Amino acid sequence: MSEPILEMRRVSKSFFSIKALRDVDLTVYAGEIHALMGENGAGKSTLMKILSGAYRPDPGSEIRIDGQPVQISGPLGGRAAGIAIIYQELSLAPNLSVAENIYLGRETSRGGLLAREAMQAGAGPILARLGADFTPQTQVANLSMGQRQLVEIARALHARSRILIMDEPTTALSAGESERLFALIRQLRAEGLAIIYISHRMDEVYALGDRVTVLRDGTLVGSLDKPDIRADTIVRMMVGRDVSSFYKKEHDPSARPGAPVLAAVDIADNSRVKGCSLTVHAGEVVGLAGLVGAGRTELAHLIIGAAPMTSGHVEIEGRAVSIRTPGEALDAGIAYLTEDRKALGLFLDMSCLDNINLAVLGRDAKFGGILDRDKARDRAKRAFATLGIRAANVGVPAGGLSGGNQQKVLLSRLLAIGPKILILDEPTRGVDVGAKSEIYSIIDNLAKSGTAVLVISSDLPEIIGICDRVVVMRAGHIAGQIRRDATSPLSQEEIMALATGTEQLDA
Numbered sequence: 001m002s003e004p005i006l007e008m009r010r011v012s013k014s015f016f017s018i019k020a021l022r023d024v025d026l027t028v029y030a031g032e033i034h035a036l037m038g039e040n041g042a043g044k045s046t047l048m049k050i051l052s053g054a055y056r057p058d059p060g061s062e063i064r065i066d067g068q069p070v071q072i073s074g075p076l077g078g079r080a081a082g083i084a085i086i087y088q089e090l091s092l093a094p095n096l097s098v099a100e101n102i103y104l105g106r107e108t109s110r111g112g113l114l115a116r117e118a119m120q121a122g123a124g125p126i127l128a129r130l131g132a133d134f135t136p137q138t139q140v141a142n143l144s145m146g147q148r149q150l151v152e153i154a155r156a157l158h159a160r161s162r163i164l165i166m167d168e169p170t171t172a173l174s175a176g177e178s179e180r181l182f183a184l185i186r187q188l189r190a191e192g193l194a195i196i197y198i199s200h201r202m203d204e205v206y207a208l209g210d211r212v213t214v215l216r217d218g219t220l221v222g223s224l225d226k227p228d229i230r231a232d233t234i235v236r237m238m239v240g241r242d243v244s245s246f247y248k249k250e251h252d253p254s255a256r257p258g259a260p261v262l263a264a265v266d267i268a269d270n271s272r273v274k275g276c277s278l279t280v281h282a283g284e285v286v287g288l289a290g291l292v293g294a295g296r297t298e299l300a301h302l303i304i305g306a307a308p309m310t311s312g313h314v315e316i317e318g319r320a321v322s323i324r325t326p327g328e329a330l331d332a333g334i335a336y337l338t339e340d341r342k343a344l345g346l347f348l349d350m351s352c353l354d355n356i357n358l359a360v361l362g363r364d365a366k367f368g369g370i371l372d373r374d375k376a377r378d379r380a381k382r383a384f385a386t387l388g389i390r391a392a393n394v395g396v397p398a399g400g401l402s403g404g405n406q407q408k409v410l411l412s413r414l415l416a417i418g419p420k421i422l423i424l425d426e427p428t429r430g431v432d433v434g435a436k437s438e439i440y441s442i443i444d445n446l447a448k449s450g451t452a453v454l455v456i457s458s459d460l461p462e463i464i465g466i467c468d469r470v471v472v473m474r475a476g477h478i479a480g481q482i483r484r485d486a487t488s489p490l491s492q493e494e495i496m497a498l499a500t501g502t503e504q505l506d507a
Contacts, residue, residue, distance in 0.1 A: 146177030404435020
């Protein structure tokens with residue numbers, strides 16, 4: 001190859017005490033599609049945000065373009081350096097025309113007024129080059145997701161970008177739109193653009209990638225050239241760490257699951273969940289795995305009535321139930337731990353006592369609606385003792401606690417209702433190792449007491465360490481399941497193969 005268009009050397013990034021990237025190197029050439037892969041949280045997006053100017057790297061990091069060191073100050077600096085990034089969530093203004101979006105931030109004006117006709121004339125040739133089936137005058141709100149992707153690419157080309165970063169570009173596209181996008185990406189490669197392609201989907205990397213670089217836990221694992229790109233090799237690079245010793249679950253090969261408690265039967269919505277069925281038994285911990293965008297949280301929301309389902313139904317202990325709201329789910333014995341405890345779970349300004357008792361206020365009311373504070377205080381103290389919540393007392397605001405203790409306060413609220421079924425969405429996100437170990441013990445003890453537990457997690461060692469069985473979602477469907485038994489332990493490679501579709505590619 002010729003000299004690289006981009007060299008990133010010893011790139012590190014810290015967010016307070018958290019090291020998101022550690023001395024990462026990346027080399028990209030003009031006229032290549034360079035796939036960037038890694039598990040959720042591996043550091044891919046952080047690295048690209050540094051390259052595009054959204055983040056400033058730590059001292060000692062170096063970026064070179066065409067062999068010359070550059071300092072990229074902000075997104076405008078990234079654009080000036082010839083770098084464009086198309087995020088998974090598109091950044092278009094739907095109320096503006098295609099031409100106005102292409103020129104956004106670089107508008108043409110005459111006499112203090114927007115020169116719309118001139119912008120439309122300038123956008124036309126770029127749209128024609130991309131094979132667009134819409135005009136510069138079309139309002140973006142009237143375009144499909146695939147057409148909007150074209151507008152984002154047209155904006156990058158109009159800005160004379162030489163390095164194009166695409167972050168999960170097919171997440172919201174149909175199969176036909178994805179194929180058209182792939183053809184366009186190959187065309188741009190032939191025209192000499194350097195394309196950095198971030199994707200979890202192995203079939204896309206097989207189809208497009210000239211080289212693959214893999215990150216894991218904020219560090220560079222390595223790069224593969226086209227002849228060496230194999231699903232098993234990439235998956236091993238992505239997940240090649242041992243399951244940590246702090247998983248407490250005691251796996252009994254002779255144990256048999258109890259009676260079915262929760263069954264989701266052919267559940268679907270209008271977009272993200274497509275006819276999914278799963279069952280959780282009494283005393284069983286089932287993991288729901290899959291990549292970002294697979295539809296895991298959306299499936300949970302349908303089960304608890306947080307979103308309307310278009311088909312299918314939920315059964316509890318063999319009986320079909322109608323659940324239209326999360327409150328009705330609680331009444332039916334289903335408790336759900338949200339993945340975003342600060343925005344959707346806890347009331348940070350309220351005391352731990354009030355947060356813990358929020359779901360059972362009616363149960364504790366006396367004398368026509370007066371809260372029994374003594375009963376509420378006793379319940380909060382028991383939760384502190386049982387779950388090991390560390391705080392000065394039950395009256396302190398929940399917002400002042402550590403992430404792990406906040407999570408245990410939220411979990412205490414759910415346990416106060418005595419649920420038959422507990423759905424935990426990313427239960428250890430943002431908590432330290434010690435708190436993770438304690439939460440795993442809580443989950444294990446709940447299962448031993450007969451609770452049916454469904455755990456949604458992006459952490460594969462966590463899923464393997466605490467679950468009896470793993471159901472894997474891919475693109476809104478159930479891709480398959482893996483059961484632990486005496487001769488066949490759960491495998492990260494098998495889970496990732498189902499999540500990415502490589503069980504078909506390597507078959």
